[in-house]
Amino acid sequence: xxxxxxxxxEDKIRALKVGDxxxxxxxxxxGRDAFHKYLHDGGKPPVDLTDQILYxxxxxxxxxxxxxRVKAAGPTTSxxxxxxxxxxxxxxxxxxxxGKGGMGEKTLKxxxxxxxxxxxxxxxxxxxxxxCVTRVKNVYMxxxxxxxxxxxxxxxxxxxxxxxxxxxxxxxxxxxxxxSRQALDAIL
Amino acid sequence: xxxLQESLLELIRRTSAELPADVxxxxxxxxxxxxxxxxxxxxxxVIRDNIALARTASAPLCQDTGSVLFYVHAPVGLDTIAFRExxxxxxRLATEKGWLRQNSVDSLTGANAGTxxxxxxxxxxxxxxxxxxxxxxxxxxxxxxxxxGAQYALPDTALGAGRDLAGVRKCVLxxxxxxxxxxxxxxxxxxxxxxxxxxxxxxxxxxxxxxMDDRNPDPxxxxxxxxxxxxxxxLGIGPMGFGGQTTLLGVKIGVLNRxxxxxxxxxxxxxxxxxxxxxxxxxAHAITRxxx
Numbered sequence: 001x002x003x004x005x006x007x008x009x010e011d012k013i014r015a016l017k018v019g020d021x022x023x024x025x026x027x028x029x030x031g032r033d034a035f036h037k038y039l040h041d042g043g044k045p046p047v048d049l050t051d052q053i054l055y056x057x058x059x060x061x062x063x064x065x066x067x068x069r070v071k072a073a074g075p076t077t078s079x080x081x082x083x084x085x086x087x088x089x090x091x092x093x094x095x096x097x098x099g100k101g102g103m104g105e106k107t108l109k110x111x112x113x114x115x116x117x118x119x120x121x122x123x124x125x126x127x128x129x130x131x132c133v134t135r136v137k138n139v140y141m142x143x144x145x146x147x148x149x150x151x152x153x154x155x156x157x158x159x160x161x162x163x164x165x166x167x168x169x170x171x172x173x174x175x176x177x178x179x180s181r182q183a184l185d186a187i188l
Numbered sequence: 189x190x191x192l193q194e195s196l197l198e199l200i201r202r203t204s205a206e207l208p209a210d211v212x213x214x215x216x217x218x219x220x221x222x223x224x225x226x227x228x229x230x231x232x233x234v235i236r237d238n239i240a241l242a243r244t245a246s247a248p249l250c251q252d253t254g255s256v257l258f259y260v261h262a263p264v265g266l267d268t269i270a271f272r273e274x275x276x277x278x279x280r281l282a283t284e285k286g287w288l289r290q291n292s293v294d295s296l297t298g299a300n301a302g303t304x305x306x307x308x309x310x311x312x313x314x315x316x317x318x319x320x321x322x323x324x325x326x327x328x329x330x331x332x333x334x335x336x337g338a339q340y341a342l343p344d345t346a347l348g349a350g351r352d353l354a355g356v357r358k359c360v361l362x363x364x365x366x367x368x369x370x371x372x373x374x375x376x377x378x379x380x381x382x383x384x385x386x387x388x389x390x391x392x393x394x395x396x397x398x399x400m401d402d403r404n405p406d407p408x409x410x411x412x413x414x415x416x417x418x419x420x421x422x423l424g425i426g427p428m429g430f431g432g433q434t435t436l437l438g439v440k441i442g443v444l445n446r447x448x449x450x451x452x453x454x455x456x457x458x459x460x461x462x463x464x465x466x467x468x469x470x471x472a473h474a475i476t477r478x479x480x
Contacts, residue, residue: 019227034298060251062286071286072251077332077370101332101370101429122234123332123372123428124250124461127241146300147290160234162227162430172227176431177368180423184365187419188348188358 001160008051008095010115016163018170022119023158027137028055028098032076034149035141036084039091046140046151049092053119056081056099058148060126061136068136070154072126075100078118086110102164102173111167118165120172132159189281192271192473196278196324199475200256203326203465204248204287207239208480210400211376211437211462215239218374218427218434228432235427235460246287250372250461253288254330256310259397259466262322268314275312279304288328313390325397325466325479333375333459336367339389342451351451353412356381356441357419359453364420364436369429372459376400376438377416380454383444388454395440396458397466399480404441413439427460437462 004012006026016022029047031054039045060072078085078099085103088094089110096116097103100123111117121129133154140151164172189197207215219232242249256279260271282288283304290302292309304310340359342351347362349355360379367373378395380388404410416439426432437460446452466479 021230058251058289060248060253060286060289072248072289074251076252077335079370080335100372101368120428120430122231122238123369124330124459125234125238126248126251127245128234128238130247130251131241146293146298147302148300162230164430172431173368173429176425176429179431180365180368180425183423184361187422188361 008053010095013095013117014115014167016117017166017168018163018172020163022161022163024053024161025157025159026155028053028154028156028159030055030057030059030150030152030154032056032058032149033080034145035151036081036088039088040084045092047153049094051093051095053096053098054094055154056097059130059152061147061152068139070130070133070136073130073133073154074124074126075121077101078103082107089114089116098161102171108165108169108171111165112169115167117163117167119161120164121161129159132156190274190473192274193278195467195469195473195475196275197281199324199326199465199467200278200282201246201287203328203463204253204282205242205246207249207461207463208465210480212239214400214437215374215460218437221433222427223432226432227430228426228434231427231430232434248287248289249463250330250459251289252330252332253291254328254463255334256288256304257327257329257393258310258312259325259327259394260312260314260322261317261319262314263318263320264316266314266316266322271314272312275310276305279310322469323466323479324469325464327393327396328463329393330372330459330461333371333457336363336371336457337389338363338366338455339385340453342453353408356453357412357416360416360439360455361419363455363457364425365423367457368425371457372428372461373425374427374434374437374460376458376462377436377440378456378458379439379441381441381443382446383452383454384447384450385452387444388452389456391442391444392454392456395442396456396462397464398440400438409441409443413441
């Protein structure tokens, strides 16, 4: 297990490759469909995303005392952000995207250019991942976007991911798609 | 809170936080099939840990608590309006408690009222029967897997699929290939041959209410159900699409009559977190038995 701690520098990120199992300690910002569209349509991000990691996630969060508690926090399907992700990576110098199911060629290209990686969290592992959230530091755009789509600033410790798309053009998703297509052709 | 509301609230809680035994068993078998040290084995291990954590914490297995789908079988005379009122109240309360995510979005405005109640939400299917008892089943079907469902109209030239079981097979395998890991596999497929576009999809979801270990009473369909699991697993998509031995845990096929002009094959993809549970209610609406 490789440890990745904030600050998420380009060097640290470019050292990662497809297949690496990584444990992240630092800050994650959730952002999914509505936030990506908002940025794509020219919206200004509520925080500086430089060298940050975006997490495709709509957590279940309940109020607790003065703040919030994350009750469930697994990843959402990333491919829906494919039209927007590459541009966002470039414009805001984002270093990593966590999600599930992988992303496409546009994003893969941007990962190479910018020096960023796509990190796959286990889909549906909402409790395992919620336990990695040590604190909800803040939430942005909660009114406008609603709870699942808001930008939740999460402090995490040893958040486990697998690198499935790296900054060198490698993609596990492309490999599995190709192999499975061949396997299907063989039995049809 | 009425007794019915209380029972429905507990049904929601358990469905969200606890996987039924037959699904857990299927996942255990899947985990054993993965190569030690592989990413597929790793994913299955995290899934196992997650199942245990959710049960202990009484918290959602997956943060996408999905569409709330009730299936009710009851004697003629059940007050279905009162049932909907109780179900909606239970859904609101379950959402406040964090057993359900705030999952209902206005399709025109994007607004989320935070209650999980709105046009079409929750869905309640009611079927009268001559039995004396009331059975309420609940399925929470997430959006990720919902998005990789598919409906085919046969004949399909691109797939080379004609209007027969050989064609159905091609449709199902195509759906699995296209889904890759995006439905949070290893998944379970509900399939309907026939129906119209609406009933075909609805019936395919009802197939997901079947127990993992049941057998299709039609021997040809039974063969196809098992054959498809084997064949899908040879594609090597694996858990989460990481590659591996376990791509599907089960396939359940139902049939409806169709129009001469139409031959639909509807495929509903359900993720590994196959949250479906059910209760038998007595005359006072208290839970007397769990169905899974």
